Amino acid sequence: MTSRTDRRRLALPLASLVLLSAAAVGAPWIVSVPPNAIPTDGIIASMPPSLAHPFGTDSLGRDVLSRVLHGARISLAIALLSVALSTSLGAAYGAFAGWIGGRVDTVCMRLLDVALSVPRLLVLLVVAALWGALPNGSLVLLLGLTGWYDVARLVRGDVRALREREFVLAARATGVREARILLRHVVPHVWPTLVVTATLAVAHTIALEAGLSFLGLGVQPPQASWGTILADGFTPGGARWWLTVFPGVAIVTVVLACNALGDALREALSPRQVAA
Amino acid sequence: MTRHLLTVHDLRVAFATEAGPARAVDGVSFTMNAGETVGLVGESGCGKSLTALSLLRLVPDGGRIAPGSRITFEEQDVLAMPERTLRALRGHRLSMIFQEPMTALNPVLTVGDQVAEVVRVHTTASAGEAWTRAVDMLAQVGIPDPAARARQYPHELSGGMRQRVMIAMALILEPALVIADEPTTALDVTIQAQILELLRDLRDRTGMALLLITHDLGVVAEMASRVLVMYAGEVVEEAPVALLFDAPGHPYTEGLLAAVPTLDSTRERLHTIPGTVPAATAWPAGCRFRDRCAHAWERCTTEPPALAQLGPAHRVRCHLVQEPERRRA
Numbered sequence: 254m255t256s257r258t259d260r261r262r263l264a265l266p267l268a269s270l271v272l273l274s275a276a277a278v279g280a281p282w283i284v285s286v287p288p289n290a291i292p293t294d295g296i297i298a299s300m301p302p303s304l305a306h307p308f309g310t311d312s313l314g315r316d317v318l319s320r321v322l323h324g325a326r327i328s329l330a331i332a333l334l335s336v337a338l339s340t341s342l343g344a345a346y347g348a349f350a351g352w353i354g355g356r357v358d359t360v361c362m363r364l365l366d367v368a369l370s371v372p373r374l375l376v377l378l379v380v381a382a383l384w385g386a387l388p389n390g391s392l393v394l395l396l397g398l399t400g401w402y403d404v405a406r407l408v409r410g411d412v413r414a415l416r417e418r419e420f421v422l423a424a425r426a427t428g429v430r431e432a433r434i435l436l437r438h439v440v441p442h443v444w445p446t447l448v449v450t451a452t453l454a455v456a457h458t459i460a461l462e463a464g465l466s467f468l469g470l471g472v473q474p475p476q477a478s479w480g481t482i483l484a485d486g487f488t489p490g491g492a493r494w495w496l497t498v499f500p501g502v503a504i505v506t507v508v509l510a511c512n513a514l515g516d517a518l519r520e521a522l523s524p525r526q527v528a529a
Numbered sequence: 530m531t532r533h534l535l536t537v538h539d540l541r542v543a544f545a546t547e548a549g550p551a552r553a554v555d556g557v558s559f560t561m562n563a564g565e566t567v568g569l570v571g572e573s574g575c576g577k578s579l580t581a582l583s584l585l586r587l588v589p590d591g592g593r594i595a596p597g598s599r600i601t602f603e604e605q606d607v608l609a610m611p612e613r614t615l616r617a618l619r620g621h622r623l624s625m626i627f628q629e630p631m632t633a634l635n636p637v638l639t640v641g642d643q644v645a646e647v648v649r650v651h652t653t654a655s656a657g658e659a660w661t662r663a664v665d666m667l668a669q670v671g672i673p674d675p676a677a678r679a680r681q682y683p684h685e686l687s688g689g690m691r692q693r694v695m696i697a698m699a700l701i702l703e704p705a706l707v708i709a710d711e712p713t714t715a716l717d718v719t720i721q722a723q724i725l726e727l728l729r730d731l732r733d734r735t736g737m738a739l740l741l742i743t744h745d746l747g748v749v750a751e752m753a754s755r756v757l758v759m760y761a762g763e764v765v766e767e768a769p770v771a772l773l774f775d776a777p778g779h780p781y782t783e784g785l786l787a788a789v790p791t792l793d794s795t796r797e798r799l800h801t802i803p804g805t806v807p808a809a810t811a812w813p814a815g816c817r818f819r820d821r822c823a824h825a826w827e828r829c830t831t832e833p834p835a836l837a838q839l840g841p842a843h844r845v846r847c848h849l850v851q852e853p854e855r856r857r858a
Binding site for chain 1: 617
């Protein structure tokens with residue numbers, strides 16, 4: 254039910270994301286050099302972009318193109334998994350609170366207010382610092398467990414409004430159980446909200462993960478992620494712009510594409526199509 | 530004494546409001562027999578829809594059915610039964626057709642899914658069997674090409690088709706009693722006649738009882754055998770349909786009948802009943818209709834009239850029953 258303008262607005266961000274994901278997935282076949290391979294002769298360390306190394310090499314002589322593509326796998330996987338976790342958590346929490354309503358809802362929402370009052374970055378920094386080197390699995394958990402509050406609020410609001418709709422009453426009048434009404438009759442209406450917030454959350458999480466990894470609190474070297482490559486470019490030893498620009502462009506592209514996609518989806522999915 | 534299909538005794542529903550409790554349904558009692566069609570008539574806000582929802586124990590948030598109210602359906606106490614038993618009843622033995630199918634049908638589910646769900650919820654039928662029965666039922670309610678229509682969403686159907694889907698949902702398990710809350714109000718006049726025809730046809734075929742809620746006396750005359758007239762949360766008159774039209778006992782009913790436009794009418798303007806319904810938070814003492822009544826006298830301001838027997842099957846809530854000489858010409 255998307256109009257032509259909707260489709261046009263979806264096309265560019267979607268295409269760039271698909272292209273980037275394909276490059277990430279196909280990294281081992283696109284570049285022949287492994288991301289962590291250090292050449293034994295050492296002569297090609299810190300080389301600017303050339304034909305042999307289109308994105309240049311870092312101070313250890315590793316191929317930056319290979320690291321950016323392999324890093325994309327890590328960065329995208331961490332973002333997607335943690336957003337999947339936070340979105341499902343938030344959806345479940347919000348749907349529960351909104352559907353039950355009353356005092357349960359009030360308590361759930363106050364708890365959420367408390368959680369929201371603590372800055373997310375602070376929690377991440379403290380936990381990551383206390384933990385030392387976070388394995389990637391824990392990083393996903395940490396990002397997922399701190400990212401679901403907004404989703405919960407949105408879903409809760411949607412569900413509060415939906416439970417007053419007449420088709421809910423009609424479902425009750427035909428003897429459908431409450432849990433089934435919620436899952437089968439109400440939750441499908443929340444899908445657009447979930448898709449849009451999840452898309453925007455991916456953008457946010459990519460940037461957050463890059464930031465943490467840049468600070469040395471996220472993905473640990475020598476593993477390549479966009480954040481760790483950026484960090485490599487920051488070590489003393491002269492200006493090596495290619496270590497900053499290429500992962501930087503990758504991050505900006507994903508973040509902008511996800512944001513644009515999220516906005517376009519919000520437009521496309523907004524309930525104006527029902528012409529009775 | 531014959532056992533009634535449905536007995537409603539002293540049903541009271543109140544809402545908590547800032548102005549105090551709103552007694553929206555205030556002591557409604559009636560019975561229905563198996564296979565009988567009863568019309569429940571009254572203007573907006575008189576409590577007729579709320580009475581219907583109470584029969585399914587589906588009073589909206591904030592409303593409460595007062596203790597002392599009793600609803601007996603097929604010998605079961607509806608207000609006392611556990612939630613589980615109640616769910617087994619809803620949609621199966623006792624079902625409801627809503628006024629506005631556009632809002633009562635879920636826009637994200639196909640109509641076939643929604644009809645089939647009733648079967649799935651109440652029987653052990655598999656998804657495939659339920660679907661087959663749903664398509665079958667859609668055919669019975671006069672939907673052309675039901676197999677294809679079943680896969681469509683509510684917004685792809687016309688208003689009349691949607692109401693047919695609602696009827697299919699309500700009737701697929703052949704309930705003993707169907708409540709139809711203004712089933713034709715949201716439809717075009719030509720479609721209205723078709724839907725009424727369909728309801729009558731299905732009623733005659735299945736032997737279901739029908740509680741028809743409407744403000745349209747024409748619909749009542751065509752469909753019902755008995756009529757309940759509600760005003761301000763109370764039943765003010767109960768009579769067989771012919772009697773109600775020929776010899777209404779309550780001034781409010783008279784007013785309603787006079788307000789129906791007729792083709793041979795020489796009047797230039799439609800008759801209206803003066804005034805408005807009082808607020809449910811502050812029913813006046815005495816008769817609730819007295820401010821709008823042409824016959825009211827002192828007794829009406831102090832003493833609330835009881836539902837008095839006017840004939841064998843005719844009951845009227847008016848002091849005129851005892852003092853007919855007070856009637857003004």
